[in-house]
Amino acid sequence: MAPRRASGDLAPASSSIQDDVLISTDFQPRLRRGTSVSTTDSPFSFTSLAPPSARVVQEAQKLELVLQDKVVAGGSATRDLFAGHAAHVRNDPIEFSKQLSLWASGTGWRSYTEYIGGRIMYEGYSLKQIKAITESPQVTAKIRQLSEERLEALHLPPEVDRQEKLASLERQLREVVLEVADGLVAKMDSVRFLRFFGASVNNILVRMYDQGIHISLPEYAAFREVAVEAAKRKQSLLILPCHKSHIDYLTMSWLFFRCGLSLPHIVAGANLNMPILGSWLQKCGAFFIRRSFGDDALYPVVVKEYIEQLVEQGMNIECFIEGGRSRTGKLLPPKLGILKYVVEALQNGRTDDVWIAPVSVQYDKVIETESYVNELLGNPKEKETLTGLLLNTRVIQLQLGRIDVRFKKPYSLKEWLNKQTDRREIKLSTSTNPPLDRRTEQAKLLRALGYQVLADINSAAVIMPAGLVGAVMLTIRGRGVGKQELVERVGWLRSTIEARGGRVADFAGMDLESVVDRALVVLKDLIGEHKGLIEPTYYPANRFELSFYRNQVIHLFVSESMLCAALYTHVKAGGAAPSQRMPTKDVLAELHFLSRLLQHEFVYGTEGLEANAAATIAQLERDEVILIEGDLLGLSPKERASGRNNYDFYCFLLWPFIETYWLAAVSLFALTPLEAPPNSTDNVAWFAEKEFHKSAQLLGKNAHFQGDISYLEAINQATLANAFQRIVDLGVIITRRSSPSAGKSIPIMALHPKWVPERLPNGQIAPHGRLWDFLSHLGAFRREGKNRRDSATVSTRMFRHCSAIAPPIVEWGPFTATEALSDFWKTKPQL
CATH class of the missing domain: 3.40.1130 (Glycerol-3-phosphate (1)-acyltransferase)
Structure with a gap:
């Protein structure tokens, strides 16, 4: 049946599409300009939307009939x-x-x-869909396959009619399919x-x-x-x-x-299929899919057929x-x-x-x-x-x-x-x-x-006022910010976003202070106000929750944040301006390290590390944040004179993520066994993965409240999970499921043997080795401050706390994983 259409239909669309992307395992893909994204490790470059064509504007005017506005x-x-x-x-x-x-x-x-x-x-729509699923060739073939497998597993005696038994098994499975399809299909x-x-x-x-x-x-x-x-x-x-x-x-x-x-037809999680509301949602297009299919051989085939059936029907x-x-x-x-x-x-x-x-x-x-x-x-x-x-x-x-x-x-x-x-x-x-x-x-x-x-x-996406105000509140030094400065910084942020091709929500000519006031009302539970002062002064009352709104801005500034964090490895040392400058090749090497490590956090551009870095350096120079002197990069005199406001903004955006990955790396020292392996073959100590992740978060909370970690929002399960997954990808951690002989099989993890730290004769963890070198390099990007001198902090308090959270060994086993990856933080990018 032909699809139904509303009055005021627009002209046919062009079949052309935007430039596409080639995924590459290379770190610096050499692609033409105009591509929009890849999963490679180059710092992100924002691509703005093209302005609407005259035709689209005309079509928008026709929508008066549809939207009655x-x-x-x-x-x-x-x-x-x-x-x-x-x-x-x-x-x-x-x-x-x-x-x-x-x-x-x-x-x-x-x-x-x-x-x-x-x-x-229309009446009968869902029954039509269910019938199509149960009679589809791929579902029918799966029923026949499973029936035959089950028939063989029964080892029936010769006198039993195999065809009759096979038909019985098929009828049973069809009933299962019917039940699954009835629960799946949108009503x-x-x-x-x-x-x-x-x-x-x-x-x-x-x-x-x-x-x-x-x-x-x-x-x-x-x-x-x-x-x-x-x-x-x-x-x-x-x-x-x-x-x-x-x-x-x-x-x-x-x-x-x-x-x-x-x-x-909306794909929804099975957790929303609850009494009454689940039925209501299903009648409006929702269909609920399990998060895990487990060992159910029929369920994924039914789901696949339903998706393909919807696509086939348009x-x-x-x-x-x-x-x-x-x-x-x-x-x-x-x-x-x-x-x-x-x-x-x-x-x-x-x-x-x-x-x-x-x-x-x-x-x-x-x-x-x-x-x-x-x-x-x-x-x-x-x-x-x-x-x-x-x-x-x-x-x-x-x-x-x-x-x-x-x-x-x-x-x-x-x-x-x-x-x-x-x-x-x-x-x-x-x-x-x-x-x-x-x-x-x-x-x-x-x-x-x-x-x-x-x-x-x-x-x-457009950036909402809450995102602007949240980003400013969490990227300022000091305890709070005055009203005038808050409005000025929000104005700077809005202008900077727009200059990079991003978009800020349009509020119909409302002046900037009114927009800020409106955002402060929306965020009233997260931003506090000190009254009775010379001017209203605001402070982050709930940094963790406020970070949700700050993070809506970060994708626009990933390149700038990474470059500024790379420069910070020298800026943090203080001293005269010349001592804080870095050779460009060293900046690129640090960008290589950071972008590769944080690739699960951000969407990067495709033009390669060198091209993205050059564009970012040029932009920051135009903004007078950095100064280029020959082959050296450093902060501009104007940025220093202004108190590093813009430079700090970029660093503050990225520092919580660096802290999370630093915490994940520190926690790995807790996987250093206290006891010797039982024999030369079973020489890998395996720990419960879930319990270790909880222990790592406890370590982070302790470190935050004792001053070793700056940001409470750095201690969150989502980013920690990303960090541990990235460490697994790099071969530092190896994972598998526990042996059945150890009881219920659970996910377990271990340090790759070449990454296990040494224990000194007194039982303390030695501050050297492969893992220590990696941690030291990562620590160089962290925000410096009181009680946060990395080497001393880790080798004293943090190592002591690692010993306190060390989980029990689940089992010892042989090393069967692949070779660990190279020490990528020491590898210079091939530019």
């Missing part, structure tokens, strides 16, 4: 989709009642009978229920976010243009938003409803690219499971194409940040659900500012894959390395696509 001409027009909505019956009972009657009668866009995309919301059968749910969500969101949901009309026009063309071709939009809050589910569904687009699919909600405020590494299914559906011919649609969703205030802090600090996790949020009257009465949704123009997955494949083949043909197998190549393509989407989300 007057469109302001120009490329930066934004509109509040909640404008005029009454949030409380007591404030305007007549208008509130009128709006409820519009929802009840399905007036205008609320009827949801005309929309762009695959047909949904989008009733437009009447959708209108009821839409009215409820509308009232909840408009009460929580009193400043509304804002979109960019030119961006939405470009997005809708592609959606119309995809609907004509019966092709799916794969909508990939970032994920900061449970409210994302409601925001995106409400937005599609409001804008006349076919509601997406249904829109929404999947949060990060998998779970970001607890830190910045984007998480991409999760690739759903992307894998969609790419395979395209490659297997289930569809002609799929359109990748990255979306940025930003909030003035994320309601869950307090619970995020408790979780990241390792406190017992409270059960937190969307139901709890929606039924919390305190929450829905709050005035949390506004939501900003921005769209990157969707691009063809088929063209992206074709360009990637062509470029990979060219690269491999000129390489002396042995050819990689198809599975490895597929994994690289998926990873490149995942990071491409993250870069697209970053480039589409």
Whole structure:
């Protein structure tokens, strides 16, 4: 059946897409300018959005019919989709009642009978999907395979009818498939229920976010243009938003409803499939997938078939690219499971194409940040659900500012894959390395696509006032900041973001001080005020939670932060200006170290270390932050005279992450065995991974409150987990599961034998060796301060505390892992 379309459809979209990216294992990929992201280790270079074309502006003006709002001409027009909505019956009972009657009668866009995309919301829709899954060739083949395997495992005597038994096993498995499919498929059968749910969500969101949901009309026009063309071709939009809050589910569904687009089938975690609310969400497009498939052989095949079936039918699919909600405020590494299914559906011919649609969703205030802090600090996790949020009257009465949704123009997955494949083949043909197998190549393509989407989300995102104020509050020296200086620094930050191609939320001509005041109201629980002084003075009352908003800015300044942190290895020594300068080659070597170590934290550009560093140096020189004298780099006289405000800003952004990785490295000394191995073969001491991670966080808390770590936000589970994973990738730690003979099999870890520190005759850890050298190099980037002299701190207090947290040895075993990687912190980059 042809997809249904709303009035005012736009002209067909162009099939061209943005320049793509080639993932490379090389540290400095030599790619042409215009590429946007890779997973290599070069410092990040922000790519700004191109200005909207005249055609897109014209199309935005046509949206007056769809959005029922007057469109302001120009490329930066934004509109509040909640404008005029009454949030409380007591404030305007007549208008509130009128709006409820519009929802009840399905007036205008609320009827949801005309929309762009695959047909949904009709009786029998979900049964049709379930039937298609159970009768699909790949599910049927899997049932036959499993039945035959189980039949063989029964070792039946000859007199038993094998065909009858096989048929019985197949019937049993079909019942299992039917049950799984029934629980999986979105129950989008009733437009009447959708209108009821839409009215409820509308009232909840408009009460929580009193400043509304804002979109960019030119961006939405470009997005809708592609959606119309995809609907004509019966092709799916794969909508990939970032994920900061449970409210994302409601925001995106409400937005599609409001804008006349076919509601997406939303991939959701099984934790949201709770009584009542789970059923409601399922009726509005959600389908719940387990986080782990375990040993269930049927479940992943059913999920795969459902995804491929949706793609084949041209249904829109929404999947949060990060998998779970970001607890830190910045984007998480991409999760690739759903992307894998969609790419395979395209490659297997289930569809002609799929359109990748990255979306940025930003909030003035994320309601869950307090619970995020408790979780990241390792406190017992409270059960937190969307139901709890929606039924919390305190929450829905709050005035949390506004939501900003921005769209990157969707691009063809088929063209992206074709360009990637062509470029990979060219690269491999000129390489002396042995050819990689198809599975490895597929994994690289998926990873490149995942990071491409993250870069697209970053480039589409706007920085909210809370992000500006949060970043300034956590990047100043001293206990607090006066009102005038706060406004000035926010103004500097806004100008700097815009100069680098980034975007700040548009507040319709509101003066800067009013924007700051508004952010201070939203962040009133996180920023305190000292009154009765010469001027109002503000201080971070909750640094950890405030860091969530600071981290929304950091992706714009990763290059500058890394370069300034590299210079800090000399600046921290003090003395005359000439003694604090560094040769350019040494700066590049330090950037090589930092960017490679922190590659799980940030999305980097693709132009290579040397090119990115040159661009960053030139930018900082233009900003008069640094001075170039021949082959030497140092702080400019103007920056020194101004108190290093701008230079410190860049360092303060990165220092908490450096602290986390430093803590992870220090904690590894606790894995130094106190006892000798039982024999020469079983010479590796294995420890419980989960327990060790808890001990490392305890070590960090102790170090923070004793002054050895500057930032409490550095001691969070999410970044520590990234740090330990990166150390595993580098071969410093080896991991596996424990032997069955040791009881229940659990994840265990050990230091690579070549990294195990020596113990002195008195039992103390020796401050030398491979791990010590690595730690010392990393410590050079840390912020210096009282009680934080790295060598003395580690070899005394920190080593003593490492001994205190040393976990018990789970088992001794032989070393069977691969050779550890080279000492990369000593390796100079090949430029």
